[in-house]
Amino acid sequence: MNALARLGRTGLAFFERLGRGHVFLAQMLYGLPSMLLRPRLVVQQIYSVGVLSLLIIAVSGLFVGMVLGLQGYNTLSDFGAAESLGVMVALTLVRELGPVVAALLYGGRAGSALTAEIGLMKATEQLSGMEMMAVDPVRRVIVPRFLAGMIVMPLLAAIFSAIGVYGGYFVGVGLLGVDEGAFWSQMQANVDLHEDILNGVIKSVVFGVVVTWIAVFEGYDCVPTSEGVSRATTRTVVHSALAVLGLDFVLTALMFGDV
Amino acid sequence: MKQSTTLEILVGLFVAIGLAALFVLAMKVSNITALNDENGYEITANFENVGGLKVRSPVSVSGVRIGRVSDIHYDIERFEAVVTLKIGRDYRLPTDTSASIFTSGLLGEQYISLEPGGSEENLQDGDRLKLTQSALVMEQIIGRVLFNKASEGVEK
Amino acid sequence: MSQDGEQQSLVEIRGLRFVRGTRAIFDGLDIDIARGKVTAIMGPSGTGKTTLLKLIGGQLRPTAGTVTVDGQNVHRLRRGGLYSLRKRMGMLFQSGALLTDLSVYDNVAFPLREHTDLPEVMVRDLVLMKLQAVGLRGARDLMPSELSGGMARRIALARAIALDPMMIMYDEPFTGLDPISKAAIVELIDTLNEALGLTSIVVSHDVQETAAISDYIYVLAEGKVVGQGTPDELRASPSEWVRQFMQGLPDGPVPYHYPATDYAEDLLAGNG
Numbered sequence: 001m002n003a004l005a006r007l008g009r010t011g012l013a014f015f016e017r018l019g020r021g022h023v024f025l026a027q028m029l030y031g032l033p034s035m036l037l038r039p040r041l042v043v044q045q046i047y048s049v050g051v052l053s054l055l056i057i058a059v060s061g062l063f064v065g066m067v068l069g070l071q072g073y074n075t076l077s078d079f080g081a082a083e084s085l086g087v088m089v090a091l092t093l094v095r096e097l098g099p100v101v102a103a104l105l106y107g108g109r110a111g112s113a114l115t116a117e118i119g120l121m122k123a124t125e126q127l128s129g130m131e132m133m134a135v136d137p138v139r140r141v142i143v144p145r146f147l148a149g150m151i152v153m154p155l156l157a158a159i160f161s162a163i164g165v166y167g168g169y170f171v172g173v174g175l176l177g178v179d180e181g182a183f184w185s186q187m188q189a190n191v192d193l194h195e196d197i198l199n200g201v202i203k204s205v206v207f208g209v210v211v212t213w214i215a216v217f218e219g220y221d222c223v224p225t226s227e228g229v230s231r232a233t234t235r236t237v238v239h240s241a242l243a244v245l246g247l248d249f250v251l252t253a254l255m256f257g258d259v
Numbered sequence: 260m261k262q263s264t265t266l267e268i269l270v271g272l273f274v275a276i277g278l279a280a281l282f283v284l285a286m287k288v289s290n291i292t293a294l295n296d297e298n299g300y301e302i303t304a305n306f307e308n309v310g311g312l313k314v315r316s317p318v319s320v321s322g323v324r325i326g327r328v329s330d331i332h333y334d335i336e337r338f339e340a341v342v343t344l345k346i347g348r349d350y351r352l353p354t355d356t357s358a359s360i361f362t363s364g365l366l367g368e369q370y371i372s373l374e375p376g377g378s379e380e381n382l383q384d385g386d387r388l389k390l391t392q393s394a395l396v397m398e399q400i401i402g403r404v405l406f407n408k409a410s411e412g413v414e415k
Numbered sequence: 416m417s418q419d420g421e422q423q424s425l426v427e428i429r430g431l432r433f434v435r436g437t438r439a440i441f442d443g444l445d446i447d448i449a450r451g452k453v454t455a456i457m458g459p460s461g462t463g464k465t466t467l468l469k470l471i472g473g474q475l476r477p478t479a480g481t482v483t484v485d486g487q488n489v490h491r492l493r494r495g496g497l498y499s500l501r502k503r504m505g506m507l508f509q510s511g512a513l514l515t516d517l518s519v520y521d522n523v524a525f526p527l528r529e530h531t532d533l534p535e536v537m538v539r540d541l542v543l544m545k546l547q548a549v550g551l552r553g554a555r556d557l558m559p560s561e562l563s564g565g566m567a568r569r570i571a572l573a574r575a576i577a578l579d580p581m582m583i584m585y586d587e588p589f590t591g592l593d594p595i596s597k598a599a600i601v602e603l604i605d606t607l608n609e610a611l612g613l614t615s616i617v618v619s620h621d622v623q624e625t626a627a628i629s630d631y632i633y634v635l636a637e638g639k640v641v642g643q644g645t646p647d648e649l650r651a652s653p654s655e656w657v658r659q660f661m662q663g664l665p666d667g668p669v670p671y672h673y674p675a676t677d678y679a680e681d682l683l684a685g686n687g
Contacts, residue, residue: 043270046270046273047266047270047273050270050277051270051272054273094284094288120515121514121515125509125512129508129571130514131501132472132501132505133501133525133526134501134529135525135530136498151274152277154281155273155277155281158277158280161280162279162280162283162284162288165288184287188289191288193289195315196289197284
């Protein structure tokens with residue numbers, strides 16, 4: 001009976017939290033238009049979530065692209081289809097790895113920082129202090145970060161994919177001797193602007209919204225102690241990674257599958 | 260607030276890099292230049308069997324891609340598949356053009372190959388191709404070969 | 416109920432009840448805060464003094480009862496009304512609650528920039544005036560992390576008075592400060608109250624400092640007011656509660672021991 005009660009309590013707590021998260025999302029969306037009047041706040045946040053994540057995204061993109069070039073070449077050349085390397089690298093990056101890996105890295109780099117920052121602001125009563133100064137902390141602190149995440153994520157994913165394609169090009173054409181013309185022409189013939197690239201961008205926007213939402217909510221909702229903040233930071237990384245991978249499946253099924 | 264200009268420049272730079280990456284993906288990686296969805300006209304063709312043809316499969320003449328399949332549906336009155344082809348505006352085709360479904364390579368995807376006829380008039384938007392050749396389905400070919408072998412055996 | 420007439424009370428708390436979880440933190444609290452005076456709310460740690468300030472500021476909702484500030488029922492106000500009321504309240508948090516990513520100058524300028532469209536020149540003048548009032552004009556370029564606890568609290572005070580509020584709530588203003596900083600804060604609260612005609616609410620458990628500046632004191636325990644009066648009246652109070660608190664006796668109505676079973680029994684139980 002005790003175990004059953006505990007299960008019930010955990011379930012209730014889970015749904016309560018889920019509900020709070022959605023109310024919070026609604027609050028943020030409601031506050032979005034106010035950012036038109038305060039673009040400076042958003043610019044500042046684009047710096048801290050975007051510009052500071054650029055290096056890790058660029059370097060990871062390069063290496064992932066290079067690995068794809070290497071592995072793809074080994075597999076494709078068995079079928080005599082090494083010319084399709086460009087297609088394989090580009091489609092893998094644009095459809096999947098670009099949005100997904102960029103979102104995972106963004107969650108680890110920027111998401112955790114957002115949670116920690118907001119959590120610390122809560123723990124040191126800065127949010128409460130703002131409220132007492134008649135400044136809505138959701139609009140002043142949360143919404144700019146949320147919006148910045150929405151803007152930054154597709155850009156990071158695009159940078160990741162573009163650099164990755166060149167990484168694959170470097171390994172495939174530069175090192176392994178795939179024909180340069182075939183590499184690009186096959187890629188261009190088979191990668192569709194609408195079907196592949198636009199869908200990839202849509203994915204990354206969705207990931208940006210979800211990861212940033214999780215990050216700011218965990219920070220805002222955390223237990224305002226140093227332990228609470230560190231737990232919330234861990235939760236951000238874990239939950240955002242799970243959310244990205246799970247959502248990726250759903251979005252892929254909707255976009256590319258015949259489901 | 261002292262370094263706000265530097266910050267703005269960095270953010271501007273970041274957004275520019277991001278947009279440049281999107282631009283590279285659009286121009287260099289994808290086929291934006293090949294075909295624009297908006298420009299073109301549609302013709303239809305009926306096939307007994309479309310095999311593995313899909314929406315967005317390429318349509319080509321003499322191996323040059325000139326359009327794509329925009330719709331496939333089943334005509335319940337004629338018991339045939341109706342395939343709608345979107346052809347680029349710049350490509351003119353005579354009215355007696357024939358369409359066949361081929362496979363590119365042994366395991367490749369299927370595409371529609373058009374064979375222009377000798378008519379003076381050109382196809383207009385909404386016209387229907389009269390001469391079509393269905394996709395080859397592997398099982399049918401194998402079945403036919405087996406049947407021929409079997410009947411040869413009976414004759415002997 | 417209060418030492419002055421009804422009209423002169425800026426804050427009126429009636430029948431306030433606040434429950435957190437299953438524990439009633441306040442149960443039928445009645446408090447009046449007189450205009451232009453320094454009113455102290457005292458009590459041992461854990462009696463929810465900070466919670467009371469949050470209830471007055473409208474950050475928490477009471478389970479029952481009303482809080483009226485300047486004739487407006489705080490918890491009946493809509494968001495807009497509550498925010499415009501809060502602009503006229505300042506609050507000094509125990510930690511200072513300075514925004515860590517802004518410099519001292521920007522922290523003090525924060526409420527001015529958020530709520531007014533004043534040109535930057537005027538903001539500068541106002542900020543320097545407020546910083547001068549707390550004696551830290553020279554620290555304007557420091558970041559909050561470079562400040563000592565006492566300095567942070569004085570900066571926070573400068574920020575709290577930036578919009579010239581009608582009242583300031585001080586949450587444990589003396590806690591954790593060295594004697595010099597403590598004296599500086601005591602001095603500041605007193606002079607600000609005089610010079611700006613503020614109404615001050617001081618929540619504290621530092622008897623000496625609080626009694627020195629307050630005009631009227633409420634002593635809270637177990638969710639109720641157990642004593643009230645001027646500092647002198649309280650010192651002469653016959654109440655056991657008040658005496659224990661004012662004189663700092665370790666045992667009394669607030670027991671030294673956390674509630675437990677009988678000591679001897681507890682020891683013997685281990686042998687069984």
